[in-house]
Amino acid sequence: MPRSKIEYIDSVEIKNKKVLLRVDFNVSLDASSAIADDTRIQQSLGTITHLLKNNNRLIIISHLGRPEGRDKTYSLQVVADKLQQYLPGHSVRLVNDFLTDLVVDKSSETGKASRKEYPKDQAADEVLLLENIRFYNEEKKNDPDFARKLASLAQVYVNDAFGVSHRTDASVVGIPQYLPSYGGLLLKREVEMIGHLLEQPKKPFVAIIGGAKIATKIALIGKLLELADYLLIGGGLANTFLAAQGYEVGKSFCEYERIEHARRLLFLAAQKNTAVILPSDVAVGDPKNTENASAIKRITELTKQDQILDLGPESQAKYGALISKAKTIVWNGPVGYFENPQYRRGTDFTYYAITENTEATSVVGGGDTLAAISKKEYLDKITHISTGGAAMLEFMEKGTLPGIEALSKIG
Numbered sequence: 001m002p003r004s005k006i007e008y009i010d011s012v013e014i015k016n017k018k019v020l021l022r023v024d025f026n027v028s029l030d031a032s033s034a035i036a037d038d039t040r041i042q043q044s045l046g047t048i049t050h051l052l053k054n055n056n057r058l059i060i061i062s063h064l065g066r067p068e069g070r071d072k073t074y075s076l077q078v079v080a081d082k083l084q085q086y087l088p089g090h091s092v093r094l095v096n097d098f099l100t101d102l103v104v105d106k107s108s109e110t111g112k113a114s115r116k117e118y119p120k121d122q123a124a125d126e127v128l129l130l131e132n133i134r135f136y137n138e139e140k141k142n143d144p145d146f147a148r149k150l151a152s153l154a155q156v157y158v159n160d161a162f163g164v165s166h167r168t169d170a171s172v173v174g175i176p177q178y179l180p181s182y183g184g185l186l187l188k189r190e191v192e193m194i195g196h197l198l199e200q201p202k203k204p205f206v207a208i209i210g211g212a213k214i215a216t217k218i219a220l221i222g223k224l225l226e227l228a229d230y231l232l233i234g235g236g237l238a239n240t241f242l243a244a245q246g247y248e249v250g251k252s253f254c255e256y257e258r259i260e261h262a263r264r265l266l267f268l269a270a271q272k273n274t275a276v277i278l279p280s281d282v283a284v285g286d287p288k289n290t291e292n293a294s295a296i297k298r299i300t301e302l303t304k305q306d307q308i309l310d311l312g313p314e315s316q317a318k319y320g321a322l323i324s325k326a327k328t329i330v331w332n333g334p335v336g337y338f339e340n341p342q343y344r345r346g347t348d349f350t351y352y353a354i355t356e357n358t359e360a361t362s363v364v365g366g367g368d369t370l371a372a373i374s375k376k377e378y379l380d381k382i383t384h385i386s387t388g389g390a391a392m393l394e395f396m397e398k399g400t401l402p403g404i405e406a407l408s409k410i411g
């Protein structure tokens with residue numbers, strides 16, 4: 001599918017405007033509701049400072065978690081505080097409810113008088129952050145009236161939230177119906193890096209897909225079968241493929257109802273000349289036991305009692321050898337039950353193999369995949385770390401996303 005041509009903020013002049021900026025500030029919080037990792041805030045700073053430099057007034061929109069209605073545990077106050085630290089020359093203000101605090105109902109004189117008109121009165125050095133947009137049920141429903149009210153706050157809309165651009169939420173696809181709309185710099189980097197990689201991948205192209213559920217990966221696997229030379233399958237996903245080939249997988253995570261689908265994918269791969277590599281040996285054990293090392297077994301030796309939790313050493317070596325010769329690498333999904341340190345060796349090995357191959361263009365993404373990477377100091381050896389999990393998978397599959405399609409097109 002051809003990529004839609006959209007405009008990004010670095011190729012148009014946006015000056016002295018009120019700008020609604022959708023970002024993905026869905027940071028991970030720790031047990032005391034403090035920010036555990038603020039990478040997502042840092043990643044949008046390029047777009048924020050670019051827009052502020054040109055004298056624009058920013059009204060920033062984000063969600064945090066999956067609140068059911070207004071739930072203070074998911075307040076963006078912690079994000080506002082953090083953003084304030086990154087923008088010392090500005091004053092960041094959290095807007096508790098934009099509907100009552102900001103939207104001016106022009107038909108009602110009393111309404112007008114009783115409301116503080118922040119966007120109108122927004123000081124030059126003020127950055128407004130709207131409270132968690134998922135506090136409003138209208139967001140997920142893409143309610144047109146809600147989107148219109150949001151749009152009424154500004155003159156321009158910018159989407160820098162690649163990680164939510166697969167959603168058809170009001171702040172993603174609704175607002176751009178009413179405003180000139182552009183892509184931010186982070187969105188641009190994601191679209192260009194992933195788009196380029198899929199358009200003309202250098203060969204050999206090695207894709208590593210792990211994780212648990214086939215359902216969330218099946219469309220991508222279908223697409224990768226067309227593009228990649230080698231598809232290395234690990235994680236719980238691999239078990240379903242092993243079962244499809246007739247191996248005993250015992251008590252392992254396995255989606256028996258998807259075995260037929262897995263078989264069809266293997267058949268398709270053979271037709272496309274794509275080599276699907278499944279584990280030949282695995283670590284088995286008890287997922288709850290973090291003390292004792294697991295046993296390594298060949299996949300032909302598994303019994304009904306065994307539970308597969310990681311790649312074995314032979315499989316790691318085989319995957320590593322293919323990764324080291326690759327010119328293009330895509331990785332999504334941990335190849336083992338990494339939450340238990342006994343079973344993170346395969347995932348560590350995969351990560352190191354990718355960072356060792358400095359010749360290849362590599363793209364890595366996925367919420368759990370990034371969480372599984374422990375040695376963050378090697379991250380810059382990867383060409384592109386995607387901020388999207390599901391968004392990255394859908395973008396790889398379709399070459400576009402609803403949130404990208406919604407932006408104004410060139411020509």
Ligand code: ADP
Pocket residue numbers: 210211212213216234235236237253308309310332333334335336337338339365366367368369370389
């Ligand atoms: P991502 O978020 O990076 O796309 P997924 O959500 O698809 O990754 O998969 C991550 C999950 O897969 C992790 O919770 C991990 O424990 C699980 N997993 C990987 N290998 C296995 C396995 N052999 N058995 C059970 N779960 C596994």
Ligand code: MG
Pocket residue numbers: 366367368389
């Ligand atoms: Mg996940």
